[in-house]
Amino acid sequence: MKILIIEDSTSLRRSLKIGLSNLGFTVDDTGDGSEGLSMALSGSYSLLILDLMLPSVDGSSILKAIRKANKDIRVLILSARDLTEDKIEGLLNGADDYLTKPFSFDELHVRLLCLMRRGSLNIDNSKIIIGDFSLDLHLKQLHCNGKDANLTPNEYKLVECLFTNQGKVICPEKLSEYLAGQYDAVAKNSIEAHLSTTRKKTRALGYDLPIKTKRGFGYFVESKL
Amino acid sequence: MKILIIEDSTSLRRSLKIGLSNLGFTVDDTGDGSEGLSMALSGSYSLLILDLMLPSVDGSSILKAIRKANKDIRVLILSARDLTEDKIEGLLNGADDYLTKPFSFDELHVRLLCLMRRGSLNIDNSKIIIGDFSLDLHLKQLHCNGKDANLTPNEYKLVECLFTNQGKVICPEKLSEYLAGQYDAVAKNSIEAHLSTTRKKTRALGYDLPIKTKRGFGYFVESKL
DNA sequence: AATTAATCTTAAGTTTTGCTGAATTTTTAC
DNA sequence: GTAAAAATTCAGCAAAACTTAAGATTAATT
Known part of the structure; x- marks a missing residue:
């Protein structure tokens, strides 16, 4: 609200x-x-x-x-x-x-x-649309071409972090903090593993996830307007 | 008038x-x-x-x-x-x-x-209908295929919170606040227990409660049914 | 005030799901 | 061509959620 x-x-x-x-x-x-x-x-x-x-x-x-x-x-x-x-x-x-x-x-x-x-239920679309993807921040779902990609919590959070920071490279440390909070951490390899499975899931739906790797720095979503 | x-x-x-x-x-x-x-x-x-x-x-x-x-x-x-x-x-x-x-x-x-x-603009919002379920906000009852599911106060409140926020994942903390108010709390497990009994009650009436679990985040009702 | 009924909470056992870290393969940069 | 970084895979483990029942509260009734 x-x-x-x-x-x-x-x-x-x-x-x-x-x-x-x-x-x-x-x-x-x-x-x-x-x-x-x-x-x-x-x-x-x-x-x-x-x-x-x-x-x-x-x-x-x-x-x-x-x-x-x-x-x-x-x-x-x-x-x-x-x-x-x-x-x-x-x-x-x-x-x-x-x-x-x-x-x-x-x-x-x-x-x-x-x-x-x-109030009538206000259907406020807090959705982030990028290409064929739509991230529903309320339902915590990533939709790809209308279909739910069925992400796990950490997979979803990764996508959320990168989608909401479109156009910025996010380093693994920041992503780790986003997933685990500031007093805990997630190994870099774990993040890689999650991204891997996420990419795999969307590929299965026919589309490439618009999250790219910036070697040596982190990951990002290209901002296209 | x-x-x-x-x-x-x-x-x-x-x-x-x-x-x-x-x-x-x-x-x-x-x-x-x-x-x-x-x-x-x-x-x-x-x-x-x-x-x-x-x-x-x-x-x-x-x-x-x-x-x-x-x-x-x-x-x-x-x-x-x-x-x-x-x-x-x-x-x-x-x-x-x-x-x-x-x-x-x-x-x-x-x-x-x-x-x-x-009055002129308003639709009657005393009932929320989702699938085979109808939630009567005035009578504080959940009807399933016409029959009263006989929910206890807390069970009802849970359903009310989720039905009125359909399309949104509601985290356990919010649900707790909805049940107990902002100065008190209900344990997560308690919420789980109430949901469990509620689901059981509607199942006994022949229908699955349209409240789904979003693992790691909370519970939600899908928007369009 | 005491008893009963209804509901809520807690705890323990069970099931389900997701995370991690190591091993392996692939890609990239120099 | 080589080394470092990233991607992939998967088995074992851990966490989250579900269920059930018993004990604790609360409300209702006599």
Whole structure:
């Protein structure tokens, strides 16, 4: 569950972020309206917490733009103004809920639960597509030409690390850390073995894995755009 | 648009009725819980404004009864208590919104607009259907080919968490949090045991639970079935 | 308050799956 | 052509997940 906060008050933004993170949400935040808008449009957020009173762009303009883009994102408005006209206007513009400042964190928490419960299951495609391959970060699967490559945990993690670092050579040490965490390690040969089996599996599906060897340095995925 | 008010304070009920009538709604009202319940069940109300603290019947019992009857009626809770637990419980019991007393009429007005907006867009999300299985979020039951699988609370919660997150692998830690809350935990083995019994129960009904294991990561429900 | 019923947790045994490290072969760079 | 690096293979081992049942909690009932 990813949440975006657009709020110019640094202290409020900070405390919201900390509080929501503690509740298990993934939280991004910004104090700038136009930056916020582009984040909302590009990212896969389930929920936007939006302050109506922003310095640069108006909050309700952001809301309009998001709805125009037909984004499936719930919007909770924060408003310092306590005028009914404003609220109504905001809600009719496509907000799903609102809170007037000041508010208690508990209050916000409950409203979030409510919104999430309501929300249609947002099928946010956190997938990385490279050539004929598609890596599903939620299902932890590598698809090759539509078929599941059936990777083991370590095989998958290797691919995930390299796919998410497309265009960079990743050394065996980094890969080891990615697999085992920073307090443990995986032998270089083990990594080679995993890559070998992974390559074999995708070859069996008819495609070569786009992970290449950079002799003496590590492995990488060519970035083609 | 017909609205039903169940609220024992005569003065509040009166003023609400007048205010909402002036806004163009058709309003019925009662101060008695059981009368209110039968009205809600028989009449064609779009919205119920329900006080949780009623003298005769408990407000949350009314809510449960309405949801059990599968009535398509939005419920806005009025609560004097300001405790988060209560709110959460109320919302999870099937309420659509809530207000704590005292509140301004403007506040209520906006929430009504919000609920109505939702109503027009919303599909009924009280049930999640996956294959031969149907999860009733209001009744807290898993149905398999029409028959109740008779899950215990924790078994149900596991299924609920995975069904509402279909298409995502959920790690044991998240599941633990879902069962026990963020300040407590459930051992991984306990989760395994619950899943085991759940699978057994549905197998006894003739169907395999569509919850699969993603070794090394957690459990998931495949998206399209 | 005591008893019972229901559910949850723990632990141990079992099964399944995946990882590792050594031996071998292949590739690459000089 | 040679040496170093990488790829491959596989058997033995280790870890993860499943199952079951018994003991511990909790909730319900008398």
